[in-house]
Amino acid sequence: MAKLAQTIAKYVINGNFMVDGIVEKHDVIGALFGQTEGLLGQDLDLRELQKCGKIGRIEVSINTQNGKTTGKVLLPSSLDIAETVLIAASLETVERIGPCNVSVKIESVEDLRESKRKQIIDRAKGLLSRTMSKLPDTSTLSEELMHSVRIMEIKEVYGMPAGPEVKTSDAIILCEGRADVLNLLRHGVKNAIAVGGTAISKEIPTLCKKKEVTVFVDGDRGGSIIIKELKQIADIDYITKAPEGKEVEELTKKEIFKCLRDKVLTASYVEKNETSKPHVEKKSSTKTFFGFKKKPVPVNNTKRNEFTPNPIPKQIDENTKDFLKEQLNKIIGTKAAALFHEDNKFAGRVPIKELKNVISKIENPTVIVLDGELDFEILKTAEQTTIKHIACTEKTSLTSSKIHIVSL
Numbered sequence: 001m002a003k004l005a006q007t008i009a010k011y012v013i014n015g016n017f018m019v020d021g022i023v024e025k026h027d028v029i030g031a032l033f034g035q036t037e038g039l040l041g042q043d044l045d046l047r048e049l050q051k052c053g054k055i056g057r058i059e060v061s062i063n064t065q066n067g068k069t070t071g072k073v074l075l076p077s078s079l080d081i082a083e084t085v086l087i088a089a090s091l092e093t094v095e096r097i098g099p100c101n102v103s104v105k106i107e108s109v110e111d112l113r114e115s116k117r118k119q120i121i122d123r124a125k126g127l128l129s130r131t132m133s134k135l136p137d138t139s140t141l142s143e144e145l146m147h148s149v150r151i152m153e154i155k156e157v158y159g160m161p162a163g164p165e166v167k168t169s170d171a172i173i174l175c176e177g178r179a180d181v182l183n184l185l186r187h188g189v190k191n192a193i194a195v196g197g198t199a200i201s202k203e204i205p206t207l208c209k210k211k212e213v214t215v216f217v218d219g220d221r222g223g224s225i226i227i228k229e230l231k232q233i234a235d236i237d238y239i240t241k242a243p244e245g246k247e248v249e250e251l252t253k254k255e256i257f258k259c260l261r262d263k264v265l266t267a268s269y270v271e272k273n274e275t276s277k278p279h280v281e282k283k284s285s286t287k288t289f290f291g292f293k294k295k296p297v298p299v300n301n302t303k304r305n306e307f308t309p310n311p312i313p314k315q316i317d318e319n320t321k322d323f324l325k326e327q328l329n330k331i332i333g334t335k336a337a338a339l340f341h342e343d344n345k346f347a348g349r350v351p352i353k354e355l356k357n358v359i360s361k362i363e364n365p366t367v368i369v370l371d372g373e374l375d376f377e378i379l380k381t382a383e384q385t386t387i388k389h390i391a392c393t394e395k396t397s398l399t400s401s402k403i404h405i406v407s408l
Contacts, residue, residue: 009076012110013088019069021100025060031097036090158203162193171212179249187253208234218247238263324391327369337370
């Protein structure tokens with residue numbers, strides 16, 4: 001009789017027996033086979049089931065004491081649970097072993113797969129615990145994802161590394177090299193193009209004729225040299241530099257935005273930094289960049305580089321604060337933006353990536369509530385409309401003289 005492999009058996013029948021006399025193991029096994037033969041029909045006959053491997057070898061342990069024999073019986077089964085319990089119940093019908101009376105009692109039918117399931121669950125818990133301890137938080141994953149996406153967006157314009165919006169944007173930023181473009185792109189500035197250091201591309205003057213141009217260079221002597229070269233060959237509107245001793249490629253997001261806000265008109269930069277040279281008045285410009293409008297002043301005006309900000313709006317009232325807070329809580333997790341008319345009347349909701357195009361199409365919007373971080377381009381577009389308040393779920397370093405910006 002072959003023993004059924006434990007990897008095949010699904011159940012084990014556990015039973016006890018007591019014999020009024022002294023018997024051997026083979027006597028017990030013989031009685032189990034003999035007295036259950038034909039009891040449940042040919043399909044559930046123990047001998048036939050063992051031959052085809054559906055019932056394993058019957059294991060018997062005995063203990064003889066005071067003229068009586070007690071013991072245990074184990075029977076592995078690969079049958080389904082209904083057939084297995086029928087076999088188990090049939091064993092209790094055995095009444096004699098040889099000339100001795102016997103009582104058989106089935107204690108349990110054990111599901112071997114249950115213990116395997118417990119092992120699987122315990123192992124899975126251990127693996128999950130180890131895996132979870134190595135997972136970064138959501139903000140880190142989001143930042144890494146956005147960083148990868150933005151890096152993939154770098155293009156070439158006239159053979160120069162550039163952001164994806166250089167061709168379509170009305171304003172561009174000229175920086176020194178590819179690393180500068182990548183850092184700006186990493187922080188959401190998509191309209192920067194590298195001029196190639198001091199070896200400025202011959203295509204730059206042509207590009208500058210059609211765009212509002214800001215030069216953004218390193219805070220060192222090399223940056224100053226590039227500014228001088230660009231002024232001689234191209235039409236430059238604004239100039240800004242990284243903090244002294246720093247390079248654009250190593251600036252943080254906050255530092256980048258501050259530099260862009262603090263840019264000055266080219267004429268003002270020349271007067272301040274190149275006073276030894278005769279000043280040539282540059283044509284007036286009323287262009288805006290990232291929503292910060294500067295008013296050009298005549299050359300003979302002693303107060304150069306003055307901003308003409310839009311009137312700062314009045315402090316928002318408590319009702320408006322409560323409304324913005326309520327809408328921020330509602331929009332969390334949607335990755336969308338909601339727009340409202342005057343008196344907080346709902347105007348509609350759109351995905352954030354479509355917000356820039358939709359703002360100008362809504363009639364007299366006054367409030368934007370968005371699930372995410374406020375983008376420069378969105379702010380720039382909003383400042384050209386009737387928007388008064390922008391609320392976002394992520395903190396932002398952006399400011400505006402026209403719009404109240406709040407975040408959670």
